[in-house]
Amino acid sequence: MNTAFSRRFCVAPMLDCTDRHARHLMRLISRHAWLYTEMVTTGALLRGQPERHLAHSVIQHPVALQLGGSDPAALARCARLGEDWGFDEINLNVGCPSDRVQGGRFGACLMAEPALVADCVAAMQAVVRIPVTVKTRLGIDDLDHDEHLHRFIGTVAASGCRTFVLHARKAWLQGLSPHENRTVPPLQYARVHGVKAAMPHLEIILNGGLTDLDAALAAGAGLDGVMLGRAVYDSPWLLAEVDTRFYGDDRTVVDRVAVIEAYGAYARAELAAGTPLNALTRPLLGMFNGLPGARAFRRHLSEQVCRPGAGWSVVAQALDPWRAAPLSA
């Protein structure tokens, strides 16, 4: 198994979730999982203050910047910024179905415009050395058959993209909310495997509905990798076995309290720089999920962080019961 810098296990881009703090925490749990930023639109990035969207701690690699946009020149400028800020990959969002995104003519609606997506990829790849990849759906509306999917991927691949993340369901552009578009259209893993069979030279990553590592290993067999979103955000400790099970690296972390304390060193520096406490505690909420006491931990953090003058000691207090009864699982 080639364990160096590989997308065998990816954590999905999630708006308002996979911010730089959550990614820092994730990296303390898994050395290898491939991380993605939230989607950043070209408009937001080019309006100014790129550091607001691009700054991240040095430990986060490998980490990809996900962009939203459909103007090749703007995307190229953003890709360059991403490379300059040290990202390891630029990923184009061709999967988001929200109205706002459709209004900007990007996200999932771009599945109807393979030539434009190819132009976007080519424009980005022309100005960066890091890989440019695409995250997409199986289809949109009535364009939901393998003939179109394979044509879409073939066209974009011809422009220089060799890695595709496939969210294994279609999106309805009208009538469903983004949330419903992540639950209502049925998952179709076999169609993802069909893409790999038809274009084995491409790196194909399967995403959607994977709730644990057993499911991920089973669904990803024969593919190049898997991507998990909600399961990891809700229970970040799920990453603790990723290095062993996906990368053959036995140097796993075993102690949640030690991880949170290591995160505390980062968090204190962030607090001193003006980051709000709740932005730093949010990624921690699910750290004990599945264990008795998890709810009390979550409640303690949620209630205490908003109190005037609250600081990192709120987290230290929430950890007290877990220090008294150390956990290895």
Ligand SMILES: Cc1cc2nc3c(=O)[nH]c(=O)nc-3n(C[C@H](O)[C@H](O)[C@H](O)COP(=O)(O)O)c2cc1C
């Ligand atoms: C809160 C939330 C925000 C999301 N934001 C993005 C995003 O910024 N870019 C993107 O490509 N997908 C986004 N997604 C979709 C996820 O990347 C992923 O494709 C989807 O959740 C299915 O994977 P899962 O079942 O493992 O969660 C988001 C999903 C959630 C739940």
